[in-house]
Amino acid sequence: MNNRDTYAIIFFAIVAVAFIFTAFNAPSFGLMDADDQPIDRPMDDKIIESAQEEVGANNAVTSVVFDYRGFDTLGEATVLFAAVAGVIILFRRLKK
Amino acid sequence: MNVFFVPYLAVAALIIIGLYAVILKRNLIKIVIGITLIESGVNLFLITLGFRENSTAPIYTSSPGGIMSLPVPQALTLTSIVIGVAVLALMLTLVIHIYRHYGTLDVRKIKEVEE
Amino acid sequence: MSGMSKIVKTMSAVVFPFIMIFGLYVIAHGHLTPGGGFQGGAVVASACVMILVAYGSVWTMKKIKEKHLSIFESLGAIGFISLAFFGLVFGSAFFYNFMANTQGFLGIFGDTVIPASTAADINTAGLLPLMNFALGLKVIAGLFAIVLVMAYATNKSKGGDKK
Amino acid sequence: MMDFLTTHSPALIVAIPLLGAFLTPLIGKINDKVRNIVVILFVAFTTFLIALLINEVATNGIVTYVFGGGVANIGTLEAPYAIRILFEIDGMNAFMALIAGILPLAAVIYSWGFMKEETGQDKYYTLILLMTAGMLGMILTGDLFNFFVFLEITSIASCALIAFRTDNKYSVQAGFKYIVISAIGALFVLFAIAIFYGQYDALNMAIIANNITYGFLDKVALVILIAALAMKAGLAPMHMWIPDAYGRSPASVTIVLVGATLAGLYGGLRVIFTIYGQQLSTVLHKIEEIEIHLSQILGAFILALAVLSIFIGVFMALKRSDFKKMIAYAAVAEIGYMFLAIGAYLITISSEDPQMLAAGIQSLKGGIFHILNDSLDVGLLLLVAGSVYFATKQTSLNKLGGLARNMKYTTIFFVIGLLAVSGMPPMNGFASKLMIYQSTFQINPIISIIAILCSIMLLAAFVKVFQSIFLGPVIPSLKNVKEVPKSMLIGMGIIACIIIFIGLFPNIVIENLVTPATNALQDTTGYISAITGGV
Numbered sequence: 001m002n003n004r005d006t007y008a009i010i011f012f013a014i015v016a017v018a019f020i021f022t023a024f025n026a027p028s029f030g031l032m033d034a035d036d037q038p039i040d041r042p043m044d045d046k047i048i049e050s051a052q053e054e055v056g057a058n059n060a061v062t063s064v065v066f067d068y069r070g071f072d073t074l075g076e077a078t079v080l081f082a083a084v085a086g087v088i089i090l091f092r093r094l095k096k
Numbered sequence: 097m098n099v100f101f102v103p104y105l106a107v108a109a110l111i112i113i114g115l116y117a118v119i120l121k122r123n124l125i126k127i128v129i130g131i132t133l134i135e136s137g138v139n140l141f142l143i144t145l146g147f148r149e150n151s152t153a154p155i156y157t158s159s160p161g162g163i164m165s166l167p168v169p170q171a172l173t174l175t176s177i178v179i180g181v182a183v184l185a186l187m188l189t190l191v192i193h194i195y196r197h198y199g200t201l202d203v204r205k206i207k208e209v210e211e
Numbered sequence: 212m213s214g215m216s217k218i219v220k221t222m223s224a225v226v227f228p229f230i231m232i233f234g235l236y237v238i239a240h241g242h243l244t245p246g247g248g249f250q251g252g253a254v255v256a257s258a259c260v261m262i263l264v265a266y267g268s269v270w271t272m273k274k275i276k277e278k279h280l281s282i283f284e285s286l287g288a289i290g291f292i293s294l295a296f297f298g299l300v301f302g303s304a305f306f307y308n309f310m311a312n313t314q315g316f317l318g319i320f321g322d323t324v325i326p327a328s329t330a331a332d333i334n335t336a337g338l339l340p341l342m343n344f345a346l347g348l349k350v351i352a353g354l355f356a357i358v359l360v361m362a363y364a365t366n367k368s369k370g371g372d373k374k
Numbered sequence: 375m376m377d378f379l380t381t382h383s384p385a386l387i388v389a390i391p392l393l394g395a396f397l398t399p400l401i402g403k404i405n406d407k408v409r410n411i412v413v414i415l416f417v418a419f420t421t422f423l424i425a426l427l428i429n430e431v432a433t434n435g436i437v438t439y440v441f442g443g444g445v446a447n448i449g450t451l452e453a454p455y456a457i458r459i460l461f462e463i464d465g466m467n468a469f470m471a472l473i474a475g476i477l478p479l480a481a482v483i484y485s486w487g488f489m490k491e492e493t494g495q496d497k498y499y500t501l502i503l504l505m506t507a508g509m510l511g512m513i514l515t516g517d518l519f520n521f522f523v524f525l526e527i528t529s530i531a532s533c534a535l536i537a538f539r540t541d542n543k544y545s546v547q548a549g550f551k552y553i554v555i556s557a558i559g560a561l562f563v564l565f566a567i568a569i570f571y572g573q574y575d576a577l578n579m580a581i582i583a584n585n586i587t588y589g590f591l592d593k594v595a596l597v598i599l600i601a602a603l604a605m606k607a608g609l610a611p612m613h614m615w616i617p618d619a620y621g622r623s624p625a626s627v628t629i630v631l632v633g634a635t636l637a638g639l640y641g642g643l644r645v646i647f648t649i650y651g652q653q654l655s656t657v658l659h660k661i662e663e664i665e666i667h668l669s670q671i672l673g674a675f676i677l678a679l680a681v682l683s684i685f686i687g688v689f690m691a692l693k694r695s696d697f698k699k700m701i702a703y704a705a706v707a708e709i710g711y712m713f714l715a716i717g718a719y720l721i722t723i724s725s726e727d728p729q730m731l732a733a734g735i736q737s738l739k740g741g742i743f744h745i746l747n748d749s750l751d752v753g754l755l756l757l758v759a760g761s762v763y764f765a766t767k768q769t770s771l772n773k774l775g776g777l778a779r780n781m782k783y784t785t786i787f788f789v790i791g792l793l794a795v796s797g798m799p800p801m802n803g804f805a806s807k808l809m810i811y812q813s814t815f816q817i818n819p820i821i822s823i824i825a826i827l828c829s830i831m832l833l834a835a836f837v838k839v840f841q842s843i844f845l846g847p848v849i850p851s852l853k854n855v856k857e858v859p860k861s862m863l864i865g866m867g868i869i870a871c872i873i874i875f876i877g878l879f880p881n882i883v884i885e886n887l888v889t890p891a892t893n894a895l896q897d898t899t900g901y902i903s904a905i906t907g908g909v
Contacts, residue, residue, distance in 0.1 A: 005120075012119050016112045018594070023104035025590050027572040029144065038148055041575045042455045044166035046448060048154055051167070055308060057242035057336035060154035060164070064171040065247065066339045070306040071441045071459045073342075074295060075511065075523035076175045076249075077349055078392060081288055082504045082527055083182030084353045085399075085497045086534025088277055090189050091364040092494040094541055111565075118558065124550070131557050138565050145572040157243045169571070172519055176564060178249055179526045183557050185357045186530055190537060190550040192365060197543035206547065281399055288396040292389065304443040305385035 103144045110137030124191050124201040131187070135180045142173045214267035223265040230258035238347040242336040248343040252350025259355045268362035277363075280356040287349030294338050294345065308337045376426075383427040384439035384461040387471070388511045390420050391478075395503035402496030410486050413499045417479050417506065424468075424475040424510075431468040432890065436904040438462050438516070446905050454906040456578040462516030464901060465890030469742065470513040470640045472887065473749050476872065477633040478506040484757055484865030485626040487858060488764055498538070504531040505630050512637040516905070518567045519577045521641060522560060525606070528634045529556035536623040536631070548618035555615045559602040566595040566602070579649055580905035583898065588653040588668075599645045600672075606638030609713055610683035613706045617690070620702035625760020626865075628698075629753040632705065636749055639712065643895060646672065646720070651898030655724055665724075673720030676713050681824060683710030688828045692835045697769045698759045700839065701752065704795060704832055708748040714825060715741025715810045718817050733816040735892065740809030742895070743888045747794070747802045747876065754791040754869045758784055761858045761866070762843065771839060776848035780855045785844045787866045792840060794873050796833035802873050805880035 028039075047068060048060055055063040065073050110133055117130025146169030152159060154167040191201065198206050214220060237244075238251030263271045298307035379386065394416030402409045431437055438446050439461040449455040463471075482502060489495055504527060511524030533556065537549025571577060573592070574585045586592060605612040616635070620628050646654075654669040687707025694700040715737045722734030761784045762777065763769050778785040794801035797808075807829060815822035857863075876883050894901070 008119050012115060015115060019108040019112055020105070022591070022594050023108040024101050026101055026104040027145065027591075029101070029103050029147065036149075038151075038163055041166060042449055042453065043457055043575050044146075044168050046455070046457060047167055048164050051154075052156055055336060055339065057339050058156040059242050059244065059247075060156070060167040061170045061174075061245075062242050062247050062339060062343075063336070064167045065174060066342050067306070067308050067442060068457050069168075069171055069459055069519075070295065070342075072171075072175055072520055072523050073346070074292065074306075074392070075520065075527060076178050077288060077291055077346055078395075078504060078507070078527050079179050079182045079523070079530055080350065080353045081284065081396070082501065082531045082534070083185050084281070084284060084356050085500050085504070086186050086530060087189050087357050087360050088281065089494045089497040089501065089534055090193065090537060090540055091360050092497070092540075094493060118554070127554065131554065131561075134558065134561050138561050138568065141565065142568045142571075145568060153245065155243075155245060168577075172571075174249060175519075175523065179523070181354075182530055183526070183553065185361075186533055187550070187553055187557070189361065190533075190546055190553065192361070193537070193540055193546040194543070194550060197546060282403075285396050285399045289393070289400075292393055292396060296389070296393075298442070299382060299385070302443060304440060305382065305389060306441045307443040 104141070107137050107141040107144065110134070110140060122203045124194060124203065127203075128184070128187050128191060132180065132184060135176070135183075139173050139176055139180075142169045142176065145169050214270060215265050219265045223261050227258050227262060230261070231255055234258065234351075235347075238343055239340070241343040242339045248346030249350055251343075252347040253354060255347070255351045256354035256358075259351070260358050263355075263359060263362060268359065268366050271359060272363050275359075277356050277360050280352045280359065283352035284349050284356065287345050287347075287352060290345035291342055291349065294342055298338070308339070379423065380426050380430050382439075383423045383430065384437060384463055384514055385441065387420055387423045387427065387514065388507050390416060390423065391503045391507035391510070395500045395507065398500045398503065399496050402499070406495065409496065409499065410482075413503065414479075414482050414486075416503065417482050420506065420510070421475040421479050424471045427463060428468045428472060428887075431463055431465060432886070436462060436464045436894075436900065438904055447907050451907055454581055454584060455576055456581055456905060459520050460516040460578055460580075460905065461514045462580065462901070462904060463514055464897075464904075465887075465892075465894035466640070466643070466742075467514055467894075469746070469887050469891035470637065471510060473636060473746055474506070474509045474513055474633050476869070477629050477749060477753055478502065478509075480753065480757070480865045480868050481626045481629045483868070484629075484760070484862050486861035488624065488626050488760060488862055490859075492538075498535070501531045501535050502627070502630060505535070505634060509630070509633050509637045513640055516579050517577055518570065518579055518582065522564050522567060525556075525560050525563065525638075525641070528637065529553070529560060532619075532623075532627070532631050532634055535627040536619050538624055538627065539622075542622070544618075545622035548615075548622040552615050552619045555605060555612075559605045562598045562602040566598045569595045578905065579644065580902045583649045583651060584902045584906060586649065586653060588650070588656055592650075592653075596645070596650060600642060603638050603642035603645065604679070606635065607642060607713075608635055608638075608706055608709050609679050610686050610706065610710070611679075613683060613686065613709075616706055617699050617702040620705060620756070621696060621699035625698075625756050625763065628756045628760075632749050632753050632756070635705075635709070636745055639709070639745065643716070647895045648898055648901050651901075654720075667724040669720045669723045673717045673723070675717075676720065677717030677821070680710045680713035680717055681821065683707065683713065684825065684828045685710075688831050688835070692831065695771045697762065697771060697774075697839065697843065698756070700771075700835065701755045701759055704755070704835070705748070705752045707828065707832060708744070708752060708795070711807065711810060711825065712741050712744050712748065714814065714821065715744065718810075718814050718821070722817060730817065733813045735896075736809060737813035737817070738895070739884065739888055739892045740806050740813060742891050743809060743880075743884060744803075744806040746883070746887075747806045747873075750869050750873050750876075751791055751794040751801075751803050754787060754866060754873065755795060757862075757866045757869070758788045758791060761862055764858055764862070765855045766852055771842050774843045774849070774852070775846045776844070776852065777855060778844040779848060780852075781844075781857050783857060783863050784866075787870050788840065788844065790870050790873060792833075792836045794877070796836060797829045798833065800874075800877045802876035802880065805877065805884075 051060040051063040055067045057063040114130045114133030146166035151163045151165040154164040234251045234254035237246035241247030302309035441459045447454045508524045508528035533553040539545045608616040656668045657665045659666040691703035719734045719738035722730045794803040797803040
């Protein structure tokens with residue numbers, strides 16, 4: 001047990017307590033108010049309401065993934081592309 | 097007393113266990129596992145935020161009707177999972193290389209020589 | 212690793228087409244049922260990885276090189292970004308879904324959906340199924356390439372692992 | 375055609391490098407030369423589009439671009455919300471995009487000669503283009519989750535390139551360190567985004583900034599975001615990855631990595647000044663009559679870490695005997711100067727003394743100007759270090775000497791970079807550092823004096839390097855060293871020309887780029903109302 005370990009444990013303990021404390025203050029789970037009515041979520045409700053009409057897809061998640069947030073999906077595909085390129089470049093032959 | 101925070105405690109537990117592995121473990125593979133645990137925690141947090149009581153999946157095909165859970169967190173989690181796979185692949189590649197160079201996965205034996 | 216026993220090889224060869232078909236089904240119906248390009252692609256890629264585990268990485272590398280997988284991946288990615296560019300050319304913005312709800316455009320995936328209908332009509336959603344196919348191709352090739360390269364590089368029998 | 379390009383430039387700036395990255399593996403099958411030319415054309419076209427965008431922002435104010443078409447704000451003026459991903463470009467974004475346009479252009483031209491002997495060039499160029507796209511996406515986006523996705527693209531692509539020389543165990547180690555730190559950082563950014571989403575059901579920065587109430591969870595999110603993004607920007611004490619990553623990666627990668635680091639810094643600025651912009655004047659504590667605002671606490675915190683960064687950077691740079699690592703520590707010190715200016719501005723923001731307010735704004739201007747100057751100065755020095763490595767296969771100061779005789783142009787570029795990085799006239803570093811010194815002197819003379827002294831010590835460190843590498847007797851083993859290929863000289867020349875241009879005419883840059891960026895950063899309501907539609 002050296003100095004570095006002690007600092008690490010203290011840092012870890014502070015972060016752990018902070019996370020548990022945050023968990024107790026998190027937004028209400030289940031999104032239901034006191035009268036058992038769904039809490040209003042304007043962005044998501046709008047998507048559920050208009051996804052079929054606007055995009056024509058029955059699956060609202062797919063219409064979010066490929067239409068409303070399609071640019072994120074392009075980024076996500078790019079991340080995978082970068083990872084494949086990275087893995088191949090790191091296992092390449094070093095001599096020509 | 098309401099029990100609405102219980103799912104979030106699971107999130108906090110996953111993240112804390114992951115951080116424990118990253119900060120205090122000495123084995124590179126365990127550090128990698130720790131990062132994937134943090135990632136699972138964050139994904140669980142995202143998907144928990146999208147849950148509505150008594151709701152169905154936001155898919156209209158043969159839907160029984162009623163309220164639907166939120167679609168955006170599901171899409172975000174999907175993106176985050178794929179990103180996690182990419183990061184994991186790259187981390188394991190580097191671990192393989194470190195093992196080839198040093199013959200060990202112990203952080204203490206892998207010391208950078210300062211020049 | 213020169214592959215596993217004969218039983219494993221035979222069984223994985225038998226199961227392979229079924230997993231493949233299931234994965235392709237998930238890709239094709241991404242806009243109607245749970246699933247999509249990523250999920251279906253992951254299913255098909257795992258079928259390929261099963262073959263890789265059963266037959267060994269050296270055998271698999273003889274059949275298909277990571278170079279070829281990389282080309283397939285590039286093609287999938289180019290297909291995806293081209294569909295986004297088409298939105299720019301034929302529509303008003305990048306990623307504009309110009310094919311949805313338009314019977315006119317070649318009639319592909321252009322059916323109009325009545326709001327709140329629960330019937331599954333595959334000929335809907337415009338660009339979404341096409342994007343699913345492009346991404347599916349990309350994910351299959353990408354994931355399989357990652358596992359193939361890592362398996363081949365750590366293969367002890369060919370002396371790849373120096374240490 | 376021009377109109378089409380200008381209207382769609384926000385999307386094209388990210389999409390063109392991405393398309394280039396996807397095409398490179400296919401073109402690489404034809405011919406190496408064709409591939410290099412195509413890559414350079416792709417990056418040059420992106421830089422051209424950035425110029426168009428900057429012009430558009432300068433003439434018409436904030437530009438918004440909605441992916442998938444439609445209007446930005448779906449809701450009403452009172453309860454705005456946005457569904458689709460938005461790019462929102464104000465003066466600050468345009469300014470950062472300029473940096474992210476210049477550095478990759480120099481890098482790909484430089485790579486032509488620098489990477490000639492290496493294998494795996496197809497994937498190398500793919501990853502450089504992906505880094506460029508990721509960086510530009512981080513800078514231009516107006517959507518927090520989109521920011522996270524581009525953050526990951528940048529860190530994955532740069533991690534693979536940092537470990538490019540896999541036969542060197544230190545570069546593999548540097549790559550692993552970088553991916554662990556950036557993966558954890560990015561995950562915590564995502565955690566903070568999830569907190570915002572859970573509270574406000576929004577992912578758009580302007581909408582979140584409009585709705586934010588600064589409750590308990592927002593405080594948690596602020597701490598997490600600042601810690602994670604300061605880690606990405608390399609502020610002490612989270613700077614450990616910078617010396618490794620900068621020191622062990624190929625020089626042409628490092629220069630793009632400088633841009634990626636600064637994109638992290640930009641993210642931090644966006645979080646402080648836009649998302650929490652309306653909350654900066656919140657009174658946190660009240661000790662008798664003195665009110666302590668959020669901005670003052672943040673400012674003091676950033677100021678302390680900035681001074682620490684400058685100290686660590688300068689002293690470690692003096693101690694190191696490895697050329698590239700030394701520059702990396704100098705880069706840490708330079709990042710410290712930027713944060714120093716930002717911290718000084720935050721402290722004065724709630725002051726009632728007009729003189730202090732003016733000093734604060736001057737300081738912010740100096741800090742933002744220094745972002746541009748630092749990227750160019752450190753970039754040029756790193757490219758020179760790469761050239762020295764290319765010619766001699768050495769980076770240790772003890773094994774080098776007398777290179778000025780055989781490498782004249784490289785020596786000239788090094789002198790330019792040396793004077794610029796240590797803030798000597800007539801280079802660009804002087805212009806921005808003078809602004810920082812003057813304004814911080816009004817706020818707190820001690821900090822200003824520390825900053826000046828550290829800058830002088832940085833000069834001393836680099837003069838030592840200059841003497842031991844380029845002057846002195848020629849070491850026998852280095853007798854046959856040749857000047858580096860033309861493409862590398864062009865790459866360094868581009869940056870050197872811009873440095874001298876800014877050094878000679880700093881006012882042109884300050885008026886046309888830095889002042890709009892400063893104004894945009896201060897104008898939180900302007901950023902929000904560009905989306906919500908209010909005035």
